[in-house]
Amino acid sequence: MNWKNIFPQFEPPLIELIEKEAVQRSFAAGDIIMRTGQYIKSTVLVLEGRIKIYRENQDGGEFLIYYLEPGQACAVSMICAIQSHTSELMAVAEEDTEVLMIPVHLMDDMMNQYKTWYQFVIQTYRARFDELLSVVDNIAFRNMDERLEFFLKRYSEKTGKKKLEISHQQIADDLNSSREVISRLLKKMEQRNLLKLHRNMIELF
Amino acid sequence: MNWKNIFPQFEPPLIELIEKEAVQRSFAAGDIIMRTGQYIKSTVLVLEGRIKIYRENQDGGEFLIYYLEPGQACAVSMICAIQSHTSELMAVAEEDTEVLMIPVHLMDDMMNQYKTWYQFVIQTYRARFDELLSVVDNIAFRNMDERLEFFLKRYSEKTGKKKLEISHQQIADDLNSSREVISRLLKKMEQRNLLKLHRNMIELF
DNA sequence: CAGCCTTCGTGACAGTAATCACAGCTATCC
DNA sequence: GGATAGCTGTGATTACTGTCACGAAGGCTG
Secondary structure (H helix, E strand, C coil): CCCHHCCCCHHHHHHHHHHCCCCCEEEECCEEEEECCCCEEEEEEEECCCCCEECCCCCCCEEEEEECCCCCECCHHHHHHHCCCEECEEEEEEEEEEEEEHHHHHHEEEEEEEEHHHHHHHHHHHHHHHHHHHHHHHHHHHHHHHHHHHHHHHHHHHHCCCEECCCCHHHHHCCCHHHHHHHHHHCCCCCCCEEEEEEEEEECC | CCCCCCCCCCCHHHHHHHHHHCEEEEEEECEEEEEECCCCCCEEEEECCCCEEEEEECCCCCEEEEEECCCEECCCHHHHHCCEEECCCCCEEEEEEEEEEHHHHHHHHHHCCHHHHHHHHHEEEEHHHHHHHHHHHHHHHHHHHHHHHHHHHHHHHHHHCECCCHHHHHHHHHCCHHHHHHHHHHHHHHHCCCCEEEEEEECCC
């Protein structure tokens, strides 16, 4: 696929280098791209699809941090890559996903030689840091009802759809809550005329 | 003061540059170093003392993110600096504090020219990102009692003391909880023989 | 010493969310 | 069509936390 349209900001020599050295790879929906504690060998750029980045704790609980979309990159994989650390996060393909994997050992040179790459990396750091901060905001200051509204809004923006094909259980998992709580809150939102509930689908107004 | 000992990893030409261009500044305990929404003009390196970085919400709630110690730098100020964004966090001197302020406009060149600076910045990003992640872990997965234990442990490590001079109210603020809750939990911990309570002081065992 | 402020202890109550229990409903697969 | 599995709705109960109320104790100041 023609990935240059997805990263139009990259300068031609950088594109050439990536073309030569990077590996393109496909993941099916549900595939695990990176798991907690795994050693990182590549920086991941998303070309197509959607990747869910989440935190996992020992007793099976999970917690959504953010989604990665085409044109975005995994900040963790960059930072870890540069320092050869392991990842502290899980990454799973939410849809069928295409990524470009750039070997770690190229990172240093790329940072030095290609201004557009350097800017992209800095940009990525900041964006992820901000998203992480807004996650903290939400769990620290908001109740589940507000967090749920925020989640649905974000999900709709990310997928570009008003009809969200997602089950209550999945939402509960992402918010580290339980299905019953989410069902009840959704019901209340339906009564407030913010949305309409269907099977396996939530229609936002 | 001789700050070179605090950043021994910097290469000599970088030290010269900083010596020439950076401004050293003192803050008294309690001074606000950076406030939410403020435009950032300098990157802050901590020489002495301790800076508390926290998030503030509209109704006066606050939430501790992390502390900065001598030898550390504010990742936010770096990212924001490079991109001329505003800060989303508050920074307050917890003790009398000395910092070095490096004007924003030098950042790009420093990143390109000084390997040790580049590494320091990357290192800082990663460290702050990780700390932020552990904050998320705590509020997402842990109850107040565990969060309190974690807080006390971290506080003790950061100050290097077993006798923490801090009031229940201050702890409650940092954890975005209330004084009564903290008092009760501390009492329980005292009964479990983990610590001893005094006025304005908590003695860890 | 008397007044005052801050800190701390504790009981009572309320609201949020997690958990358990169970029932109905839809879709799919033999 | 009947069995089965997954999704949804709802009540009852419980645990945790935040809020209100009030009192006691320590320390500071005039």
